Amino acid sequence: MIPNARSHKAGKVVERMGKKLNRQLVGSLVGCVHCGMCTESCHYVLANPDDPTYAPAYKADQIRKIFKRNFDWTGKVFPWWVHAQDIRTDEDLEKLKDIVFGKCTNCRRCSLNCPMGVDFALLNRMARGLLVSVGVMPEGVAVVSKDQWEVGNQMGVLPQEYIETLEWLSDELEEEFKDPKARIPIDKMDAEIVYAINPREVKYDPRTISDAARIFYLAGENWTMPSEGWDMTNFGLFSGDDELGGAVALRVYDKVRELRGKTLVLSECGHGYRSTRCEGPNWSGKGVPFVIESSVLTMLRYIREGRIRVDKVKNKESYTFHDSCNNARSCGFFEEPRELLDLVVTDFREMYPNRAENYCCTGGGGAMSMSEYTPQRLKSAVIKADQLKATGAKAVVTSCHNCVDGLTDVIRHYKLGMKVTQLVNLTANAVIIPEKVSVPVFIPMPVEALPLQGFKILVVDDEPDILAFLSAVLEDQGATVIQAADGEQALALTIEEKPDLITLDLSMPGKNGGYVFEAIRNNPEIASTKVCIITGKPELRRLIYERPVAPPDGYLDKPVNEETLLTNIRMILEMKHPVGHA
Amino acid sequence: MSETLRFVSDDLQLMALSFMAIVYMIRIRWLLGFKASRDRQAPSERKDTSSFKGIVYSWANIAMPWSMESTRRMFPFYLQFMVFHLAVAANITMSFVIPYAPGLMKPMIVVRLLQILFSAAVAIGCYRMYRRFSNPAMRLISTPDDFFSLALLTVWSFVSIFAAPNRPDLGEVPLMVYFIMTAFFLVYVPFSKISHYLYYPFTRFYFGRTMGYRGVYPVKRAAQPKPTHT
Numbered sequence: 001m002i003p004n005a006r007s008h009k010a011g012k013v014v015e016r017m018g019k020k021l022n023r024q025l026v027g028s029l030v031g032c033v034h035c036g037m038c039t040e041s042c043h044y045v046l047a048n049p050d051d052p053t054y055a056p057a058y059k060a061d062q063i064r065k066i067f068k069r070n071f072d073w074t075g076k077v078f079p080w081w082v083h084a085q086d087i088r089t090d091e092d093l094e095k096l097k098d099i100v101f102g103k104c105t106n107c108r109r110c111s112l113n114c115p116m117g118v119d120f121a122l123l124n125r126m127a128r129g130l131l132v133s134v135g136v137m138p139e140g141v142a143v144v145s146k147d148q149w150e151v152g153n154q155m156g157v158l159p160q161e162y163i164e165t166l167e168w169l170s171d172e173l174e175e176e177f178k179d180p181k182a183r184i185p186i187d188k189m190d191a192e193i194v195y196a197i198n199p200r201e202v203k204y205d206p207r208t209i210s211d212a213a214r215i216f217y218l219a220g221e222n223w224t225m226p227s228e229g230w231d232m233t234n235f236g237l238f239s240g241d242d243e244l245g246g247a248v249a250l251r252v253y254d255k256v257r258e259l260r261g262k263t264l265v266l267s268e269c270g271h272g273y274r275s276t277r278c279e280g281p282n283w284s285g286k287g288v289p290f291v292i293e294s295s296v297l298t299m300l301r302y303i304r305e306g307r308i309r310v311d312k313v314k315n316k317e318s319y320t321f322h323d324s325c326n327n328a329r330s331c332g333f334f335e336e337p338r339e340l341l342d343l344v345v346t347d348f349r350e351m352y353p354n355r356a357e358n359y360c361c362t363g364g365g366g367a368m369s370m371s372e373y374t375p376q377r378l379k380s381a382v383i384k385a386d387q388l389k390a391t392g393a394k395a396v397v398t399s400c401h402n403c404v405d406g407l408t409d410v411i412r413h414y415k416l417g418m419k420v421t422q423l424v425n426l427t428a429n430a431v432i433i434p435e436k437v438s439v440p441v442f443i444p445m446p447v448e449a450l451p452l453q454g455f456k457i458l459v460v461d462d463e464p465d466i467l468a469f470l471s472a473v474l475e476d477q478g479a480t481v482i483q484a485a486d487g488e489q490a491l492a493l494t495i496e497e498k499p500d501l502i503t504l505d506l507s508m509p510g511k512n513g514g515y516v517f518e519a520i521r522n523n524p525e526i527a528s529t530k531v532c533i534i535t536g537k538p539e540l541r542r543l544i545y546e547r548p549v550a551p552p553d554g555y556l557d558k559p560v561n562e563e564t565l566l567t568n569i570r571m572i573l574e575m576k577h578p579v580g581h582a
Numbered sequence: 583m584s585e586t587l588r589f590v591s592d593d594l595q596l597m598a599l600s601f602m603a604i605v606y607m608i609r610i611r612w613l614l615g616f617k618a619s620r621d622r623q624a625p626s627e628r629k630d631t632s633s634f635k636g637i638v639y640s641w642a643n644i645a646m647p648w649s650m651e652s653t654r655r656m657f658p659f660y661l662q663f664m665v666f667h668l669a670v671a672a673n674i675t676m677s678f679v680i681p682y683a684p685g686l687m688k689p690m691i692v693v694r695l696l697q698i699l700f701s702a703a704v705a706i707g708c709y710r711m712y713r714r715f716s717n718p719a720m721r722l723i724s725t726p727d728d729f730f731s732l733a734l735l736t737v738w739s740f741v742s743i744f745a746a747p748n749r750p751d752l753g754e755v756p757l758m759v760y761f762i763m764t765a766f767f768l769v770y771v772p773f774s775k776i777s778h779y780l781y782y783p784f785t786r787f788y789f790g791r792t793m794g795y796r797g798v799y800p801v802k803r804a805a806q807p808k809p810t811h812t
Contacts, residue, residue, distance in 0.1 A: 023618040027785040030613075033778045034723045036713075037652040037659070045719070052719035061723060074773055083725040112801070113652035115644055115663075116778060117785035278796060281622035288623070297627065332626045332797025352806040356798050357651055 009134040041113035047380040056110035100127040102373040105365035107325040129240025140369030153231035155199035188224035194261035196232035198269040198401045211428035219307040229255030234275030238366030249280025263291040270324025270400030310430040318347040320393035323358040324400035344430040363406020385414035395419040450478025458499040460490040462508040487511025506535040521549035590761040591681040598768035605772035626797025636794010640786040669703030707736025
């Protein structure tokens with residue numbers, strides 16, 4: 001009876017909750033004793049003392065009641081006794097959305113203060129994920145998630161925009177040091193460090209990229225930035241979508257593997273660090289065979305090893321440090337930034353409370369992208385504002401791009417007149433430029449040849465999807481691919497490019513594949529070109545083989561899968577190069 | 583001692599205990615039926631901690647009020663918690679001692695200490711009930727089970743004050759009420775929030791394991807220096 005009374009979306013949420021539950025989640029769902037110890041650890045509660053609905057236990061209960069009603073038998077038998085309640089309508093889902101997205105930044109401060117070890121943030125993230133799975137989410141979350149799925153980064157930075165930014169930053173760097181080696185290497189193989197960043201840096205703060213590049217250059221590092229998989233942020237952490245989280249993390253890991261990088265260094269971003277360093281392997285279900293570290297640790301090591309020298313007098317202002325929740329409370333990363341600060345600034349003032357007990361910048365958990373909740377976010381930010389003010393510092397340093405935006409908002413709203421900066425900026429500013437910079441020359445390891453490397457293949461098909469699929473598969477195997485979308489273009493390119501092989505579609509507008517095939521065979525200049533027919537019309541096979549010319553070298557019916565395609569292509573090409581291709 | 587009192591202090595207790603144990607076993611089996619997620623990432627760079635240390639720290643958290651901001655800031659509340667739970671533990675122990683080792687209850691000092699402890703628990707229980715009603719956030723999150731469990735423990739502690747002398751010769755009613763309440767308590771516990779101690783080792787284990795592995799546990803902090811007056 002209960003399932004029938006639910007809306008379709010509500011039904012899906014309950015169904016998926018059952019699949020998502022693990023021992024940690026269930027422990028947190030049954031372990032709360034409603035003691036209220038968590039209440040005053042939440043900045044929302046502290047800033048809204050008259051609104052009890054901000055209490056972490058209350059917020060968690062909105063998830064817990066669904067669990068109890070559907071999965072815990074006490075709630076199934078005596079729902080009113082334990083406040084078990086089902087979720088039934090789309091309005092219920094909207095209400096839950098406003099709680100889990102609008103009243104909590106998943107900062108985990110309440111989890112750390114729960115005597116029972118109930119991880120409220122874990123529950124909140126699960127609820128977000130369930131809502132996202134049925135399309136109930138703030139618009140900003142939908143937009144950013146879509147960008148990360150489709151464009152490959154959460155700010156929709158296009159590949160050209162990214163590469164161009166790195167190019168002009170390289171030009172500036174080269175100009176500054178008057179050294180052609182002072183550039184940002186892209187997709188360099190076998191680098192010691194592959195440096196991944198937050199797309200915000202490309203879009204709004206390229207100075208952090210050039211500061212990092214300056215440090216890598218001065219340290220004589222063998223480093224690179226990837227052309228793809230460079231976004232180390234991960235909106236899956238905020239949206240609770242583990243699938244997105246895993247896919248985004250894998251994108252970064254795969255690129256490092258492809259480049260055979262030794263260490264993946266992440267620029268200063270709290271949620272990016274947590275997602276890529278701590279959660280990514282769990283979401284993707286795979287371990288990572290290389291080291292992942294924060295750029296803070298890298299910079300600290302350079303100074304300790306004497307690879308760069310710094311003069312802290314260059315940063316004379318008074319600075320305090322804001323611990324990102326994801327760095328400190330979820331990844332235990334809080335001492336290294338302080339050690340580095342101690343080396344690059346003269347006046348450091350601790351903020352209280354600090355490290356894992358610090359308060360959220362109030363822009364965490366994706367809150368910056370949810371404009372509908374901005375008023376309540378800024379109201380709750382009074383706790384952070386008071387904390388900042390009490391330090392008496394002129395600037396706040398943080399190792400998180402999200403916190404940079406969050407803190408900037410808080411400072412502007414509460415008129416604190418402070419600056420926000422990052423450790424990379426301070427380190428780059430404090431660095432002493434030596435008279436001569438020696439950039440070691442690294443000889444890349446010989447690259448293992450891909451099976452189709454060195455082969456030129458012309459792919460001919462009038463359907464763009466098939467053209468793209470065939471090209472991608474062949475390019476992944478190292479082939480140089482040329483494309484033609486019709487018969488005339490195919491003939492012209494065959495004469496001009498002299499490909500090793502042509503994959504040829506038969507049904508095409510204008511000059512069809514049969515005509516093109518016969519023309520190739522009749523032209524002595526290109527007659528020996530290998531041809532593999534790939535057609536969706538097997539009945540045309542007879543017409544091809546009946547032509548008064550040498551038969552094609554291969555024949556495949558559509559749809560063709562990757563494995564079949566490659567097996568046939570290799571077989572055809574090996575006939576041409578029986579001892580392998582040099 | 584009447585046969586009825588003997589029955590409620592012995593057979594009835596054993597039956598209630600057995601029932602509780604069976605329900606607990608079912609409950610643990612249910613919890614273990616859910617797969618535990620694991621940490622696939624590399625451990626923290628912090629060398630002074632590990633999953634193991636995190637687990638130990640997490641389990642010991644409750645005995646370290648300085649380890650959490652909530653217990654530091656609400657220390658009186660923490661003290662109440664300690665006294666209340668000690669009283670409950672003493673009460674459960676007493677339900678075994680009276681029928682099976684009554685000699686331990688002979689010294690008057692033991693009886694008086696227990697009565698003081700139970701009285702404190704009653705006072706704390708009453709205060710907590712008041713807090714649940716008067717604090718808007720507490721009222722909002724409290725379920726009928728929360729109120730009933732607290733009331734049950736408070737009344738049980740009150741009854742224990744009179745049962746502690748263990749003098750059936752002066753009248754069996756206090757002991758009879760005490761043992762019947764104890765049996766009810768044992769039967770009710772597995773279905774109520776009072777069974778939180780069953781989950782505590784699990785929640786704290788997994789939270790501590792992850793936090794230790796990631797270098798968050800043991801918590802490090804720089805305390806705010808106290809202002810100096812010259």
